[in-house]
Amino acid sequence: MTxxxxxxxxxxxxxxxxxxxxxxxxxxxxxxxxxPVERAVFVMMFMLLRxxxxxxxxxxxxFIKVYRNLHNFRGEAKFSTWVLSIARxxxxxxxxKRASRPEDPLDxxxxxxxxxxxxxxxxxxxxxEVPHEALERKELGQCIRRAIINLPQIYREVVQLRDVDxxxxxxxxxxxxxxxxxVKVRLHRARAMLQKELVPVLxxxxxxxxxxxxxxxxxxxxxV
Amino acid sequence: xxxxxxxxxxxxxxYIDGDVDSVLRAxxxxxxxxxxxxxxxxxxxxxxxxxxxxxxxxxxxxxYSERLxxxxxxxxxxxxxxxxx
Numbered sequence: 001m002t003x004x005x006x007x008x009x010x011x012x013x014x015x016x017x018x019x020x021x022x023x024x025x026x027x028x029x030x031x032x033x034x035x036p037v038e039r040a041v042f043v044m045m046f047m048l049l050r051x052x053x054x055x056x057x058x059x060x061x062x063f064i065k066v067y068r069n070l071h072n073f074r075g076e077a078k079f080s081t082w083v084l085s086i087a088r089x090x091x092x093x094x095x096x097k098r099a100s101r102p103e104d105p106l107d108x109x110x111x112x113x114x115x116x117x118x119x120x121x122x123x124x125x126x127x128x129e130v131p132h133e134a135l136e137r138k139e140l141g142q143c144i145r146r147a148i149i150n151l152p153q154i155y156r157e158v159v160q161l162r163d164v165d166x167x168x169x170x171x172x173x174x175x176x177x178x179x180x181x182x183v184k185v186r187l188h189r190a191r192a193m194l195q196k197e198l199v200p201v202l203x204x205x206x207x208x209x210x211x212x213x214x215x216x217x218x219x220x221x222x223x224v
Numbered sequence: 225x226x227x228x229x230x231x232x233x234x235x236x237x238x239y240i241d242g243d244v245d246s247v248l249r250a251x252x253x254x255x256x257x258x259x260x261x262x263x264x265x266x267x268x269x270x271x272x273x274x275x276x277x278x279x280x281x282x283x284x285x286x287x288y289s290e291r292l293x294x295x296x297x298x299x300x301x302x303x304x305x306x307x308x309x
Contacts, residue, residue, distance in 0.1 A: 034296075121265045191269055202271065
């Protein structure tokens with residue numbers, strides 16, 4: 001969906017070649033280089049800053065930093081991982097600046113041990129799958145977005161990278177500077193919180209007949 | 225080994241990601257066969273995960289890309305070289 005998950009080798013070669021040409025002086029190719037990560041950078045900024053205007057301004061600044069540092073990219077990480085790390089630092093910088101504005105306080109601080117043990121899901125005895133088509137109704141997307149945005153930051157970031165951008169565990173860990181194990185723990189808690197919050201809302205969007213469901217307990221083929 | 229509901233909940237996220245070993249997966253599957261609550265919790269969690277990946281949840285503001293590339297154009301025109309830091 002985000003363009004971050006193209007076939008690995010072809011994308012890596014193409015990206016490396018583009019970067020080499022930009023560094024050599026064909027700077028207009030920078031536009032082409034960043035197109036696949038534009039969306040993910042905006043979403044990252046929006047998740048951090050929770051304001052569209054700030055997110056857009058911060059995304060522009062982040063891409064300028066990416067350009068300025070392009071010659072430092074060594075290809076040890078995927079280009080998208082490297083860009084998102086730079087974008088996250090930029091976003092965190094905006095958050096710190098904002099912290100000095102009393103009308104816009106930072107999130108309360110959460111650490112990984114916060115709330116340990118309180119991740120009981122919403123209990124129910126039947127679930128009819130809500131299909132993607134239900135997102136044609138704008139309010140459903142808004143409910144899901146609000147639930148994600150209201151998560152504490154450490155959970156919000158993991159959900160963004162793993163479930164919205166669909167990056168793998170290791171890429172997520174690299175961007176956040178945490179271990180793969182911590183990514184899994186946070187993701188588990190975040191998904192439990194979201195399930196609890198969203199199940200009452202989503203129930204209203206389920207098809208009325210059970211025949212409308214599909215894919216029960218099937219494997220998703222998601223990357224771990 | 226028979227596992228209880230709480231044990232299943234602890235592994236829901238890993239199960240959805242295919243990140244549980246085959247023994248545990250088989251135990252969870254056996255539990256899900258007869259536990260309506262865990263089945264519904266698993267299905268609803270997976271449904272939330274699937275919906276979150278849809279682009280329509282986080283829509284990008286209209287004109288975002290155009291404004292970004294315009295800003296970059298201005299920047300690239302004004303800045304001849306890459307930073308050396």
